[in-house]
Amino acid sequence: MPVLKPKATAKTKTFSVRLPTDLYTQIEQVKADAEAAGLVFDAVEVCEKALAVAVRTARQELDAART
Numbered sequence: 001m002p003v004l005k006p007k008a009t010a011k012t013k014t015f016s017v018r019l020p021t022d023l024y025t026q027i028e029q030v031k032a033d034a035e036a037a038g039l040v041f042d043a044v045e046v047c048e049k050a051l052a053v054a055v056r057t058a059r060q061e062l063d064a065a066r067t
Helices: 021-036 043-066
Strands: none
Touching: none
């Protein structure tokens, strides 16, 4: 088993958002429940995918508005 691993290829930056308290509480509860079941709820991955879809949609709407 190799000791050395390649550097991460994906570069990231921090992006902070404010959430309603109720939603934050629900996310934390799902994380805890998932951990108790031996699973992981990766909110970062979920947000990344949702934002990628939203950006593509916004780009399409902007392109359509220009024509």
